[in-house]
Amino acid sequence: MKLKLTPTQNLCVGYLESGFKLIQLGEQYYFIKGERRQKVLPKTLDALVNRGALAHTEQGDYMLSDEFVEHRKRMREANDPDQTRH
Template structure:
């Protein structure tokens, strides 16, 4: 898995992490949450699959891969400030 993502790829991951659903309308893909809709290019989704961040299911859905979710969790834990007692 290539862990370095472009800003656009990071934005797409952020949409999925914050509860947006990815849907396809015709040839176009959108992140949807309530009334909000954000267009995403198919080549961006393909790049995320190739980098291991997204998994493409047999039903045609895109989801964050388990491996990527674990990676993000580890990165967050590493970046949390250490709490010390005084």
């Protein structure tokens, strides 16, 4: 897994982590939450799949990969100033 993401790719991951759903309308993909809608390019989704951040299901859905979710959790724990290691 390539863990380095571009700012756009990181933004897309942030949308998914904050509860946005990814839907496809015609040929276009959007992040949707309530009345908010943000367009995302298919090539960005493909890049996230290639980097291991997203998994593409047989039903055509995109979701954060388990491996990436674990990586983000480890990164947050490593950057948490409340955790002291002796």
